[in-house]
Amino acid sequence: MKLVERFKQSKCVITCEVGPPKGIEIEKVIDELVPLQNKVDAFNVTDLQSSVMRVGSLATCRLLKDRGLEPIMQLTCRDRNRLALQSDVLSAAVLGIENLLCLTGDHPTLGDHPQAMPVFDLDSVQLLLAVKALMDGKDMAGNDLEGRRPQFCLGAVVNPGADPLEPQIIKMQKKAEAGAQFFQTQSVYEVDKFANFMEKVKHVKVPVMAGLVFLKSPAMAKFMNANVAGIHVPDAIINELAGVEKEKRVEKSLEISARLIKELKGLCQGIHIMSLGWERHISTVLEMADL
C-alpha cells in the first residue's frame, strides 16, 4: 500500500529504518521485523547507508514484501547516473515496490570505499522530477515508456536542525513541488525547536514524519552532537541517560524515546524510527508511547 493512503486515514503513521547486512545472511534481519507487521506502517530500506557497501535496497524491499511487510525503497544519487537511476525505478515498479524515498546521498569519502567515484549526476530534486516524469510515461530524455505507467508514492527528507534552516526549507518546498508526498526528518531531540520548524513549513502542504534515532548511550549522543549535521541531543537528555546504572540504561533509553515520540506525534503526521540494531525494542517503545 502506498504510504500516502496511511496519512489519509489521519493516524500517526509509523515507519522504521532497515539497514541491509554487509553479507548475504539477510534472513535474520527480516525475521526480526516480521513481528512488527501490524505496528509499523512501512519499512525504509536504506541504500548503502553512510556510503558503506552492503546488500542493496531493491532486493531487500522485495524480500520484505514477500513476508508481508510494506517497504519504502531509498534511492540515492551517490553512485548511479540518470540511466541507472531511472532503470532501478522501473525495476522497483516491476518488483511491486510502491514507495520511493529520493535522496541525494552521502558523499563516498564518508564511507568504507572512499576511493569510489562520486556520481551525483542528479540531485534529490531532479531525481524526484525524473521519477514523476516516469510516472507520466516519459523518461528524462523525453522518450515514451511502453505500456502501463509505473506508480509510486514519493518521499523526501529534510533536516530541521540545519543551520541556517532557510535554505533547507526552500529546498523542501522545491521537493514538494517536484512530487514529494511525505517527508521524513533527521533525528529530533528538541521538541520546541521542532515545533518551531513545523510552524515555519506550514506552507509546505505535505505530511512530515519526525525522525528519531534510539540513543543507546551517552557516548553515542555526544558522538552524534559532534559529528552528525543537524542533530543536537540536549545535555538534559544525555545526563538523564548517564545518571542511571549501566544495567538500567536500555530501559531508560527506551523511556526517553517513548517520551519524545509522545511529544512529537502531536506536532506532525508521523514518526520515523531509526533503531540502528535495536529493532527488538521498537514494539516496546511504541507501546510505551501509546501507539
Added chain:
Amino acid sequence: MLYTENKPMDEILDCLGDEQNIFLLACNGCADVCETGGEKALSAIKAELEKAGKNVTSTLLVDFLCNKMLVATRLAREMDKLKRADSILAMTCGVGVQAVSKVVDKVVHPAANTVSLGGLQGLWPSDERCQACGDCALDYTGGICPITFCAKSLLNGPCGGAQDGKCEVDSEKDCGWQLIYERLEKLGRLENLQKAYKPRDHSKMLPAESLRKTSFYDLEK
C-alpha cells in the same frame, strides 16, 4: 587559456529579466582569442542589448578579468557608473565571472559558457575555480560556482550534511551552498533558489574535436 563560447542571446536576455541598465564588462585575455570578449565582441553584444531595448550604461574592457586585483582596481574607477547599473553582464570565463562577483556587490550575469578543453585561466592563482562544464550556472547562484564549490556539485541547494557552515567531506572547506545562500541573500535574489534547476548536460564536457582548431590551439600543431 580557457575556451569560452557565447551563451545564446535568448538565454542572456532571460537572465537579465526586467533589468534595464546594464554595465557591460568584457575580458580582453583568453575571451578575446575566443571572440567572446575583446573589443569586437563587446560592440556586438552592446548592439544586441540595445536592439533588445536595454540601456548599456557603460562598457569596460579589462585585460584579464580573472585577475581579481586588476578587476577591483579598474572597477573602483567606475563606481558611479556601476551604481547606476542594475547588473553587470560579464563577457568572460567562469573564473572571470566569479572574480567580478567577489569584488562587487552587484548581480553578475555570465555571457559565456566555459568549455571543457583543459587549460588554465589567464593570470591569477585564485580561489575561484571553473570546471569548464560548458553550461555556466553562475547566473543563478550569484557568481559562486556550485559545480566546484559543492563537493557533490549539487544544483538545487545544500545537501543537509554541512555542519557549522563546513562541508561534510572536509571540515575545513566552506559549504558552497551556504556561501551561495549568503551571497543571494545579500543581493536580494533568494528567489533564484525557488525554481528547480535543470540536470546538467554532461555531453557538454565532451566538446567536438573541431573546437581545438581555433586560432589559439592551432599554434600547438
